[in-house]
Amino acid sequence: MFILVKDIVKIMSEMAPARLAEDWDNVGLQVGRCEKEVRVILCALDFSAEVLEQAAQLHADIIVTHHPAIFHGIKKLTDLDWRTALLLEAARQDIAVFSAHTNLDSVAGGVNDVLATLLELENVNGFSGDDTLEGIGRIGVLKQPMDITAFAEKVKSVLKLNHVTVIPADRPVHKVAVCGGSGMDFLDCAAEAGADTYVTGDVKYHDAQDAKGKHINLIDATHQGTELPVVNELADRLALRLSREGYTAKVLVAKETKLMQIV
Ligand SMILES: [Zn+2]
Structure with missing residues:
Protein backbone atom coordinates (compact mmCIF):
# COMPACT_ATOMS: atom_id res chain seq x y z
CA MET A 1 0.00 0.00 0.00
CA LEU A 104 11.39 14.01 19.96
CA ASP A 105 13.67 15.01 22.86
CA SER A 106 10.83 14.62 25.33
CA VAL A 107 8.79 11.70 24.05
CA ALA A 108 9.27 8.22 25.55
CA GLY A 109 11.75 6.40 23.32
CA GLY A 110 13.13 9.69 21.96
CA VAL A 111 16.56 11.37 22.04
CA ASN A 112 17.03 11.17 25.79
CA ASP A 113 15.67 7.68 26.32
CA VAL A 114 18.00 6.46 23.60
CA LEU A 115 20.90 8.11 25.46
CA ALA A 116 19.81 6.63 28.79
CA THR A 117 19.55 3.18 27.22
CA LEU A 118 22.96 3.42 25.54
CA LEU A 119 24.51 4.43 28.87
CA GLU A 120 22.72 1.49 30.57
CA LEU A 121 20.95 3.70 33.10
CA GLU A 122 18.37 2.04 35.31
CA ASN A 123 15.23 3.41 37.02
CA VAL A 124 15.06 6.09 34.35
CA ASN A 125 12.80 9.09 34.91
CA GLY A 126 12.39 12.60 33.53
CA PHE A 127 14.10 15.20 35.69
CA SER A 128 11.70 18.08 35.20
CA GLY A 129 10.25 17.33 38.62
CA ASP A 130 7.09 15.41 37.81
CA ASP A 131 8.79 12.01 37.38
CA THR A 132 7.11 11.45 34.05
CA LEU A 133 8.95 10.48 30.93
CA GLU A 134 7.46 13.39 29.02
CA GLY A 135 9.91 16.20 29.68
CA ILE A 136 13.31 17.08 28.31
CA GLY A 137 16.13 15.11 29.88
CA ARG A 138 16.35 11.80 31.73
CA ILE A 139 17.94 10.69 34.97
CA GLY A 140 18.86 7.18 36.06
CA VAL A 141 21.45 5.19 37.95
CA LEU A 142 24.35 3.02 36.88
CA LYS A 143 24.32 -0.55 38.14
CA GLN A 144 27.77 0.08 39.63
CA PRO A 145 29.26 3.48 40.46
CA MET A 146 32.40 4.19 38.44
CA ASP A 147 35.01 6.91 38.33
CA ILE A 148 34.60 9.75 35.91
CA THR A 149 37.42 8.59 33.61
CA ALA A 150 35.90 5.13 33.16
CA PHE A 151 32.48 6.67 32.64
CA ALA A 152 33.85 9.11 30.05
CA GLU A 153 35.31 6.11 28.17
CA LYS A 154 31.89 4.48 28.27
CA VAL A 155 30.26 7.63 26.87
CA LYS A 156 32.84 7.76 24.06
CA SER A 157 32.37 4.14 23.20
CA VAL A 158 28.56 4.02 23.15
CA LEU A 159 28.30 7.30 21.23
CA LYS A 160 31.17 6.30 18.89
CA LEU A 161 33.13 9.48 19.63
CA ASN A 162 36.89 9.99 19.53
CA HIS A 163 36.77 12.43 22.39
CA VAL A 164 34.54 14.00 25.00
CA THR A 165 35.24 16.97 27.28
CA VAL A 166 35.20 16.14 30.98
CA ILE A 167 34.76 18.53 33.92
CA PRO A 168 35.41 16.28 36.92
CA ALA A 169 33.83 17.06 40.30
CA ASP A 170 35.91 14.64 42.40
CA ARG A 171 33.04 12.27 43.13
CA PRO A 172 32.06 8.91 41.66
CA VAL A 173 29.53 8.61 38.86
CA HIS A 174 26.33 6.90 39.93
CA LYS A 175 23.21 8.99 39.35
CA VAL A 176 23.44 10.31 35.82
CA ALA A 177 21.32 12.94 34.07
CA VAL A 178 21.37 13.18 30.28
CA CYS A 179 20.12 15.80 27.89
CA GLY A 180 20.98 15.43 24.22
CA GLY A 181 21.93 18.52 22.23
CA SER A 182 22.31 21.74 24.15
CA GLY A 183 21.25 21.03 27.71
CA MET A 184 23.13 23.41 30.00
CA ASP A 185 19.94 25.32 30.80
CA PHE A 186 18.84 22.22 32.72
CA LEU A 187 21.93 21.82 34.93
CA ASP A 188 20.05 23.06 37.99
CA CYS A 189 17.13 20.70 37.29
CA ALA A 190 19.58 17.82 37.03
CA ALA A 191 21.20 18.88 40.31
CA GLU A 192 17.83 19.18 42.06
CA ALA A 193 16.93 15.70 40.85
CA GLY A 194 20.06 14.46 42.60
CA ALA A 195 22.37 13.86 39.65
CA ASP A 196 26.07 13.56 40.46
CA THR A 197 26.89 13.56 36.76
CA TYR A 198 25.43 15.33 33.74
CA VAL A 199 25.95 14.39 30.10
CA THR A 200 25.01 16.93 27.44
CA GLY A 201 26.51 19.02 24.60
CA ASP A 202 27.40 22.65 23.85
CA VAL A 203 29.12 23.28 27.18
CA LYS A 204 30.70 26.73 27.43
CA TYR A 205 33.57 27.71 29.73
CA HIS A 206 31.38 29.41 32.31
CA ASP A 207 28.89 26.51 32.20
CA ALA A 208 31.80 24.27 33.14
CA GLN A 209 32.68 26.55 36.06
CA ASP A 210 29.07 26.40 37.21
CA ALA A 211 29.03 22.59 37.19
CA LYS A 212 32.37 22.46 39.00
CA GLY A 213 31.06 24.91 41.62
CA LYS A 214 27.98 22.74 42.11
CA HIS A 215 30.08 19.56 42.41
CA ILE A 216 28.51 17.85 39.43
CA ASN A 217 30.63 15.84 37.04
CA LEU A 218 29.98 17.21 33.57
CA ILE A 219 30.60 15.53 30.25
CA ASP A 220 30.27 17.41 26.98
CA ALA A 221 29.73 14.67 24.44
CA THR A 222 28.93 17.29 21.74
CA HIS A 223 25.57 18.40 20.42
CA GLN A 224 25.73 16.19 17.34
CA GLY A 225 27.25 13.23 19.22
CA THR A 226 24.43 13.09 21.75
CA GLU A 227 21.69 13.39 19.14
CA LEU A 228 22.84 11.21 16.26
CA PRO A 229 21.86 7.94 17.99
CA VAL A 230 18.16 8.82 17.90
CA VAL A 231 18.14 8.89 14.10
CA ASN A 232 18.63 5.12 13.76
CA GLU A 233 16.08 4.48 16.47
CA LEU A 234 13.57 6.75 14.77
CA ALA A 235 14.14 5.05 11.42
CA ASP A 236 13.68 1.59 12.98
CA ARG A 237 10.49 2.59 14.75
CA LEU A 238 9.09 4.29 11.69
CA ALA A 239 9.89 1.29 9.48
CA LEU A 240 8.24 -1.07 11.97
CA ARG A 241 5.17 1.10 12.18
CA LEU A 242 4.86 1.38 8.38
CA SER A 243 5.23 -2.34 7.79
CA ARG A 244 2.74 -3.10 10.57
CA GLU A 245 0.22 -0.86 8.83
CA GLY A 246 0.90 -2.46 5.47
CA TYR A 247 2.77 0.41 3.84
CA THR A 248 5.59 -0.43 1.48
CA ALA A 249 7.73 2.74 1.79
CA LYS A 250 11.44 2.21 2.49
CA VAL A 251 13.04 3.98 5.47
CA LEU A 252 16.71 4.89 5.08
CA VAL A 253 19.21 6.66 7.35
CA ALA A 254 21.42 9.46 6.01
CA LYS A 255 25.18 9.33 6.47
CA GLU A 256 26.07 12.54 8.27
CA THR A 257 29.66 13.67 8.74
CA LYS A 258 30.86 15.15 12.01
CA LEU A 259 30.37 18.87 11.66
CA MET A 260 33.01 19.85 14.24
CA GLN A 261 36.24 17.92 14.04
CA ILE A 262 39.14 17.76 16.47
CA VAL A 263 42.49 18.11 14.69
ZN1 LIG B 1 19.93 19.49 18.73
Whole structure:
Protein backbone atom coordinates (compact mmCIF):
# COMPACT_ATOMS: atom_id res chain seq x y z
CA MET A 1 0.00 0.00 0.00
CA PHE A 2 1.41 3.40 -0.92
CA ILE A 3 1.68 6.19 1.60
CA LEU A 4 1.24 9.94 1.26
CA VAL A 5 3.16 12.74 2.93
CA LYS A 6 0.07 13.55 5.01
CA ASP A 7 -0.03 9.95 6.33
CA ILE A 8 3.60 10.24 7.43
CA VAL A 9 2.77 13.53 9.14
CA LYS A 10 -0.01 11.74 11.01
CA ILE A 11 2.17 8.77 12.01
CA MET A 12 5.04 11.03 13.11
CA SER A 13 2.68 13.16 15.15
CA GLU A 14 1.67 10.03 17.02
CA MET A 15 5.29 8.95 17.49
CA ALA A 16 6.38 12.43 18.67
CA PRO A 17 3.29 14.52 19.51
CA ALA A 18 3.66 18.24 18.74
CA ARG A 19 2.19 19.07 22.17
CA LEU A 20 5.49 17.88 23.67
CA ALA A 21 7.46 20.49 21.72
CA GLU A 22 8.64 23.65 23.45
CA ASP A 23 6.70 26.85 22.68
CA TRP A 24 9.60 28.41 20.77
CA ASP A 25 10.07 25.38 18.54
CA ASN A 26 8.93 24.83 14.96
CA VAL A 27 8.05 21.19 14.41
CA GLY A 28 6.01 19.29 11.83
CA LEU A 29 5.90 19.44 8.05
CA GLN A 30 8.31 22.15 6.94
CA VAL A 31 8.33 21.73 3.15
CA GLY A 32 6.17 19.69 0.83
CA ARG A 33 2.84 18.70 -0.63
CA CYS A 34 0.50 16.70 1.61
CA GLU A 35 -0.82 14.53 -1.22
CA LYS A 36 2.58 13.50 -2.54
CA GLU A 37 3.15 9.77 -2.71
CA VAL A 38 6.13 8.51 -0.70
CA ARG A 39 8.26 5.51 -1.66
CA VAL A 40 11.48 6.40 0.15
CA ILE A 41 11.91 8.18 3.50
CA LEU A 42 15.33 9.46 4.56
CA CYS A 43 15.91 10.03 8.29
CA ALA A 44 18.61 12.49 9.38
CA LEU A 45 19.67 14.69 12.27
CA ASP A 46 19.89 17.80 10.10
CA PHE A 47 18.44 19.18 6.91
CA SER A 48 21.85 19.93 5.37
CA ALA A 49 23.37 20.07 1.90
CA GLU A 50 24.84 16.58 2.28
CA VAL A 51 21.52 15.15 3.44
CA LEU A 52 19.58 16.79 0.62
CA GLU A 53 22.15 15.46 -1.86
CA GLN A 54 21.71 11.93 -0.47
CA ALA A 55 17.95 12.32 -0.60
CA ALA A 56 18.18 13.18 -4.29
CA GLN A 57 20.51 10.26 -5.02
CA LEU A 58 18.32 7.82 -3.11
CA HIS A 59 15.15 9.20 -4.74
CA ALA A 60 13.75 10.00 -1.30
CA ASP A 61 10.35 11.68 -1.31
CA ILE A 62 10.60 13.01 2.24
CA ILE A 63 13.38 13.77 4.69
CA VAL A 64 12.53 13.35 8.37
CA THR A 65 14.91 15.35 10.57
CA HIS A 66 15.39 16.13 14.24
CA HIS A 67 16.48 19.76 13.81
CA PRO A 68 13.83 21.93 12.16
CA ALA A 69 14.55 22.78 8.53
CA ILE A 70 12.88 26.13 9.20
CA PHE A 71 13.50 27.62 12.60
CA HIS A 72 13.57 31.41 12.34
CA GLY A 73 10.91 33.19 10.33
CA ILE A 74 11.63 33.47 6.62
CA LYS A 75 10.82 36.59 4.61
CA LYS A 76 12.48 35.55 1.34
CA LEU A 77 12.84 32.19 -0.35
CA THR A 78 15.82 32.64 -2.64
CA ASP A 79 19.20 31.06 -3.27
CA LEU A 80 20.98 34.10 -1.81
CA ASP A 81 21.12 32.54 1.65
CA TRP A 82 22.36 28.96 2.17
CA ARG A 83 19.42 27.96 4.36
CA THR A 84 16.70 29.18 2.05
CA ALA A 85 18.67 27.92 -0.96
CA LEU A 86 18.40 24.41 0.54
CA LEU A 87 14.66 24.81 1.14
CA LEU A 88 14.17 26.08 -2.39
CA GLU A 89 16.14 23.15 -3.79
CA ALA A 90 14.10 20.66 -1.76
CA ALA A 91 10.89 22.24 -3.05
CA ARG A 92 12.25 22.29 -6.61
CA GLN A 93 13.04 18.56 -6.38
CA ASP A 94 9.67 17.90 -4.75
CA ILE A 95 11.32 16.46 -1.63
CA ALA A 96 9.25 17.08 1.50
CA VAL A 97 10.83 17.80 4.87
CA PHE A 98 9.34 16.94 8.26
CA SER A 99 11.00 17.78 11.58
CA ALA A 100 10.45 16.43 15.11
CA HIS A 101 12.64 18.44 17.46
CA THR A 102 11.97 19.09 21.16
CA ASN A 103 8.95 16.77 20.92
CA LEU A 104 11.39 14.01 19.96
CA ASP A 105 13.67 15.01 22.86
CA SER A 106 10.83 14.62 25.33
CA VAL A 107 8.79 11.70 24.05
CA ALA A 108 9.27 8.22 25.55
CA GLY A 109 11.75 6.40 23.32
CA GLY A 110 13.13 9.69 21.96
CA VAL A 111 16.56 11.37 22.04
CA ASN A 112 17.03 11.17 25.79
CA ASP A 113 15.67 7.68 26.32
CA VAL A 114 18.00 6.46 23.60
CA LEU A 115 20.90 8.11 25.46
CA ALA A 116 19.81 6.63 28.79
CA THR A 117 19.55 3.18 27.22
CA LEU A 118 22.96 3.42 25.54
CA LEU A 119 24.51 4.43 28.87
CA GLU A 120 22.72 1.49 30.57
CA LEU A 121 20.95 3.70 33.10
CA GLU A 122 18.37 2.04 35.31
CA ASN A 123 15.23 3.41 37.02
CA VAL A 124 15.06 6.09 34.35
CA ASN A 125 12.80 9.09 34.91
CA GLY A 126 12.39 12.60 33.53
CA PHE A 127 14.10 15.20 35.69
CA SER A 128 11.70 18.08 35.20
CA GLY A 129 10.25 17.33 38.62
CA ASP A 130 7.09 15.41 37.81
CA ASP A 131 8.79 12.01 37.38
CA THR A 132 7.11 11.45 34.05
CA LEU A 133 8.95 10.48 30.93
CA GLU A 134 7.46 13.39 29.02
CA GLY A 135 9.91 16.20 29.68
CA ILE A 136 13.31 17.08 28.31
CA GLY A 137 16.13 15.11 29.88
CA ARG A 138 16.35 11.80 31.73
CA ILE A 139 17.94 10.69 34.97
CA GLY A 140 18.86 7.18 36.06
CA VAL A 141 21.45 5.19 37.95
CA LEU A 142 24.35 3.02 36.88
CA LYS A 143 24.32 -0.55 38.14
CA GLN A 144 27.77 0.08 39.63
CA PRO A 145 29.26 3.48 40.46
CA MET A 146 32.40 4.19 38.44
CA ASP A 147 35.01 6.91 38.33
CA ILE A 148 34.60 9.75 35.91
CA THR A 149 37.42 8.59 33.61
CA ALA A 150 35.90 5.13 33.16
CA PHE A 151 32.48 6.67 32.64
CA ALA A 152 33.85 9.11 30.05
CA GLU A 153 35.31 6.11 28.17
CA LYS A 154 31.89 4.48 28.27
CA VAL A 155 30.26 7.63 26.87
CA LYS A 156 32.84 7.76 24.06
CA SER A 157 32.37 4.14 23.20
CA VAL A 158 28.56 4.02 23.15
CA LEU A 159 28.30 7.30 21.23
CA LYS A 160 31.17 6.30 18.89
CA LEU A 161 33.13 9.48 19.63
CA ASN A 162 36.89 9.99 19.53
CA HIS A 163 36.77 12.43 22.39
CA VAL A 164 34.54 14.00 25.00
CA THR A 165 35.24 16.97 27.28
CA VAL A 166 35.20 16.14 30.98
CA ILE A 167 34.76 18.53 33.92
CA PRO A 168 35.41 16.28 36.92
CA ALA A 169 33.83 17.06 40.30
CA ASP A 170 35.91 14.64 42.40
CA ARG A 171 33.04 12.27 43.13
CA PRO A 172 32.06 8.91 41.66
CA VAL A 173 29.53 8.61 38.86
CA HIS A 174 26.33 6.90 39.93
CA LYS A 175 23.21 8.99 39.35
CA VAL A 176 23.44 10.31 35.82
CA ALA A 177 21.32 12.94 34.07
CA VAL A 178 21.37 13.18 30.28
CA CYS A 179 20.12 15.80 27.89
CA GLY A 180 20.98 15.43 24.22
CA GLY A 181 21.93 18.52 22.23
CA SER A 182 22.31 21.74 24.15
CA GLY A 183 21.25 21.03 27.71
CA MET A 184 23.13 23.41 30.00
CA ASP A 185 19.94 25.32 30.80
CA PHE A 186 18.84 22.22 32.72
CA LEU A 187 21.93 21.82 34.93
CA ASP A 188 20.05 23.06 37.99
CA CYS A 189 17.13 20.70 37.29
CA ALA A 190 19.58 17.82 37.03
CA ALA A 191 21.20 18.88 40.31
CA GLU A 192 17.83 19.18 42.06
CA ALA A 193 16.93 15.70 40.85
CA GLY A 194 20.06 14.46 42.60
CA ALA A 195 22.37 13.86 39.65
CA ASP A 196 26.07 13.56 40.46
CA THR A 197 26.89 13.56 36.76
CA TYR A 198 25.43 15.33 33.74
CA VAL A 199 25.95 14.39 30.10
CA THR A 200 25.01 16.93 27.44
CA GLY A 201 26.51 19.02 24.60
CA ASP A 202 27.40 22.65 23.85
CA VAL A 203 29.12 23.28 27.18
CA LYS A 204 30.70 26.73 27.43
CA TYR A 205 33.57 27.71 29.73
CA HIS A 206 31.38 29.41 32.31
CA ASP A 207 28.89 26.51 32.20
CA ALA A 208 31.80 24.27 33.14
CA GLN A 209 32.68 26.55 36.06
CA ASP A 210 29.07 26.40 37.21
CA ALA A 211 29.03 22.59 37.19
CA LYS A 212 32.37 22.46 39.00
CA GLY A 213 31.06 24.91 41.62
CA LYS A 214 27.98 22.74 42.11
CA HIS A 215 30.08 19.56 42.41
CA ILE A 216 28.51 17.85 39.43
CA ASN A 217 30.63 15.84 37.04
CA LEU A 218 29.98 17.21 33.57
CA ILE A 219 30.60 15.53 30.25
CA ASP A 220 30.27 17.41 26.98
CA ALA A 221 29.73 14.67 24.44
CA THR A 222 28.93 17.29 21.74
CA HIS A 223 25.57 18.40 20.42
CA GLN A 224 25.73 16.19 17.34
CA GLY A 225 27.25 13.23 19.22
CA THR A 226 24.43 13.09 21.75
CA GLU A 227 21.69 13.39 19.14
CA LEU A 228 22.84 11.21 16.26
CA PRO A 229 21.86 7.94 17.99
CA VAL A 230 18.16 8.82 17.90
CA VAL A 231 18.14 8.89 14.10
CA ASN A 232 18.63 5.12 13.76
CA GLU A 233 16.08 4.48 16.47
CA LEU A 234 13.57 6.75 14.77
CA ALA A 235 14.14 5.05 11.42
CA ASP A 236 13.68 1.59 12.98
CA ARG A 237 10.49 2.59 14.75
CA LEU A 238 9.09 4.29 11.69
CA ALA A 239 9.89 1.29 9.48
CA LEU A 240 8.24 -1.07 11.97
CA ARG A 241 5.17 1.10 12.18
CA LEU A 242 4.86 1.38 8.38
CA SER A 243 5.23 -2.34 7.79
CA ARG A 244 2.74 -3.10 10.57
CA GLU A 245 0.22 -0.86 8.83
CA GLY A 246 0.90 -2.46 5.47
CA TYR A 247 2.77 0.41 3.84
CA THR A 248 5.59 -0.43 1.48
CA ALA A 249 7.73 2.74 1.79
CA LYS A 250 11.44 2.21 2.49
CA VAL A 251 13.04 3.98 5.47
CA LEU A 252 16.71 4.89 5.08
CA VAL A 253 19.21 6.66 7.35
CA ALA A 254 21.42 9.46 6.01
CA LYS A 255 25.18 9.33 6.47
CA GLU A 256 26.07 12.54 8.27
CA THR A 257 29.66 13.67 8.74
CA LYS A 258 30.86 15.15 12.01
CA LEU A 259 30.37 18.87 11.66
CA MET A 260 33.01 19.85 14.24
CA GLN A 261 36.24 17.92 14.04
CA ILE A 262 39.14 17.76 16.47
CA VAL A 263 42.49 18.11 14.69
ZN1 LIG B 1 19.93 19.49 18.73
